[in-house]
Amino acid sequence: MRGEYTAAIDLWSVGCIIGETITLKPLFPGKDYVHQLRLITVDEALCHPYLAPLHDIKEEHVCPMPFSFDFEQPSVTEENIKELIWRESVKFNPDPTPTH
Secondary structure, eight states: OTTOOOHHHHHHHHHHHHHHHHHTSOSSOSSSHHHHHHHSOHHHHHHSTTTGGGOOGGGOOOOSSOOOOGGGSOOOOHHHHHHHHHHHHHHHOSOOOOOO
16 A cells, blocks of 8 residues: 555665765755755756656757746745735725725
8 A cells, every 4th residue: 555654664764874874975965855856957857767768858948047946935924924815805805994
């Protein structure tokens, strides 16, 4: 069953730790999984044997600048949230004048 935590996961983790200990380099550099994904370029991913069959240089365009993932970790304050909720509610009730 997918999603089950098994001893195989522990064994894989131990293997990664041993590999990092031997090479003195992180196998998966980054602060967390999002940061790790940001470090992987599309070109690197397409060179991987799993994705290589999907790679067709004639049908692919290269972005002139790196894609920004800033939207994944917004720095929203309580006041920002209140403002966003108010703006959304005005869409449904354009006259925000209190009725009581």
